[in-house]
Amino acid sequence: MAVELTRRNVLALGAAAMLPSIPAGPAGPRREHHRVVIVGSGYGGAIAAYRLAEAGVRSLVLERGRRWPVLPGGDTFPPFLAPDRRSSWFTPTPVYPGMPPVVYRPYAGLFERVRGDGMDVITGAGVGGLSLVDGVMLQPDGDVFSRVMPSGVDYQELADVHYPRVRARIGAQRIPDDVLANRRYAPTRLFLDQAARAGLPTARLDEACDWSVVRDELAGTAVPAASIGEYLTGINSGARTSVDRNYLAWAEASGLAEVRPLHVVTDIAAAAQGRYEIRARQITEDGVPVADLVLTADALILAAGSMGTTRLLVRARETGALPRLTDEIGRHWGNNGLRLYLRALIPSPTGPYQGGPTSVAITRWADPARAVTVEFGPAPFPVETHAMPLPGIGLCEPAGHFRYDPLTDDTRLTWPSTADAAAQAAIRDTLQTLVAGTPTPGPHPPATGIPVLDGLLSAAAAAPYGLLDMNALEPYTFHPLGGAVLDRACDLFGRVHDHPGLYVLDASLIPGSTAACNPALTVAALVERCLDTLIPTDAGTVF
Structure with missing residues (x-):
């Protein structure tokens, strides 16, 4: 039976309602079977593709986005302050705040x-997913971790085995002294100095970054990018x-x-026969349909991120495609307590084209119940602004949930605004402590010539303490977590309950928070941990 371009399938494509339809060929969709x-x-x-290949298991990876190969011309990715059509997934304007x-x-x-009720989510599209643009590899404190994760997940095992393994395989490194000493990183040093004066603990962060390439940027032998704040x-x-x-390159190289x-x-x-069916549409970069596919698989691994995986599962349950899925699917979602601030009126110069990527943070973790991380997020401001972006991460309640609406055939997130109130308070208190350490206000930000930026800088200068809560203007997060949580919707290793051969291996497993840290390292470490069990027990038996 052909896959038609129905409203259901258009909605599943995200904002792809503009994609033109093509009729199915006389033979209908292409059919394939994969292990x-x-x-x-x-x-x-x-990680799943690599670990399976390592064990001699073939897999097919479906990615909605395109490949983003870094080319010698230095124009693979769009500039943040000069966005173009590469900036967003099938919308006519940028969606990044x-x-x-x-x-x-x-x-x-x-x-x-992805628009929701009470919270929007910024997700990625491309081979490599959000690792293309976000590389902070911050390991949580054990006491804070134990407050948010199921008790069956052993923090010490992650700390001894899986966190180090991921850092080594991804090549996560802390900013070297010589790079930090460069004039481009003066605002990073300023942030550390101001935090120290305020009595706040700080740390250099592991970052998925080859700092030798950043050295080449600073020396003029590589395209200037990270070193001028162009990393977002x-x-x-x-x-x-x-x-x-x-990981993915190694998996492909294995054949x-x-x-x-x-x-x-x-x-x-x-x-x-206990298999799973996957329906997909192949498109061009302009969204033109190429082919419809109906695939069957002995095992299906969902790794489309919290939003992609959860929406697929909720919809499959509610439409009867997978009717035995538990009611725990679509619940226990959180925004990771993420709050983004813009600080203005900083007395010392913060520099234009602030060197990145994110490499330092305030790590206020002594009280596990109020743990908070505040990072310096360098920005490609074209002029001196006496301003810094300061993302903060705290602890939130996993109170978000997804509902399927049969009238619109859409699955939508609902988020109560009070669920991250504790995180907001802890972040705000830390930022006010930081500002109090440098009480003399700096100059009002000069005009940059970019209206949206000038508006944000003026609003920050007028805000109490010179701190603009950007999420008060519009609620959004870059850190969606939950929807198919460990020990609730899945077992402790990502097996979906009562569905042999169906696995979740992504941020959907985590109940709303990664312990006041960026999610990437914990997501990757959990997936490594799950596969350490799944491959020896399920490969060759379940699939």
């Missing part, structure tokens, strides 16, 4: 903004050690993993 199908190529999908407005032809770009939308010099360049970009999964369902 393992992996949906998504970010941290979870890439703070980008200047511009209109362009829709494209298979980097970011999608990808690093054109090649300094980012994203998973398409390690046992096939990666298919621009394949949008629309539906999953039960198939005969």
Whole structure:
């Protein structure tokens, strides 16, 4: 039976309602069978493909986005303050907060903004997923970790085995002294100095970054990118050690993993003989449909991120495609307590083109109940602004949930605004302590010539303490967590309850918070931990 371009499938494509329809060929959709199908190529999908290949198991990886190879010309990724059609997933304007407005032809770009009730989520699209643009590898404190994760997950095992393994394989490193001493990193040193004066503990962060390439940028032998604050939308010099360049590349090199970009999964369902059916549409970078596919698999690994995986599962349960899925699917979601601030009126110069990527933070973890991390997020401001972006992460309640609406055939997130109130208070208190350490206000930010940026800087200068809560202007997060949580919707190793051969291996496993830290390292370490059990027990028996 052909896959039709129904409203259901259009909605599953995200904002792809502009994609034109093509009639199915006389033979209908292309049909294939695979031993393992992996949906998504970010941290979870890439690690799964590599570990399966290492064990001699073939897999097919379906990724909705395109490949983003770093090219010598240094123009793979779009500049943050000069966005173009590469910036967003099939919308005519940018969706990343703070980008200047511009209109362009829709494209298979980097970011999608998934609208929800009470919270929007910024997700990635591309081979490598969000690892293309976000590489902070921050390991949580054990006491804080134990407050948010199921008791069956042993923090010490992660600390001894899986966190170090991921850092080594991804090549996560802390900013070296010589790079930190460079004039481009003066605002990073300033942040550390101000935190020390305020009595706040700080740390250098492990970052998925090849700092030798950043040295080349500073020496003028590589395209300037990270060193001028251009890292939020990808690093054109090649300094980012994203998973398409390690785990996934190793899997493909083995000959046992096939990666298919621009394949949008629309539906999953039960198939005969205990297998799973996956329906997908292959598209061009402009969104033109190429082919419809109906795949069956002995094992299906969902690694499409919290939003992609959860929406597929909730929809499959509510439409009867996987009717035995537990009611725990679609629950225990959180925004990781993420809050983004813009600080203005800093007395000392903060510099134009602040060197990145994110490499230092305040780590206020002594009280596990109020643990908070505040990072310095360097920005590509074109002029001196006496300002710094300061993302904060605290602890939130996993109170978000997803509902399926049969009238619109849409699955939508609902988030209560009070669920991260404790995180907001802890972040605000830490920032006010930071500002109190440098009480003399600096000058009002000068005009940059970029209206959206000038508006934000003026609002920050007028805000109490010179701190603009950007999430008070519009609620959004870059850290979606939960929806198919360990020990609730899944067992402690990602097996979906009562569905042999169906696995979740991504941020959906985590109940709302990664213990006041960026999620990437913990997501990757959990996936490694799950596969340490799944491969020896399920490969050759379940699939």
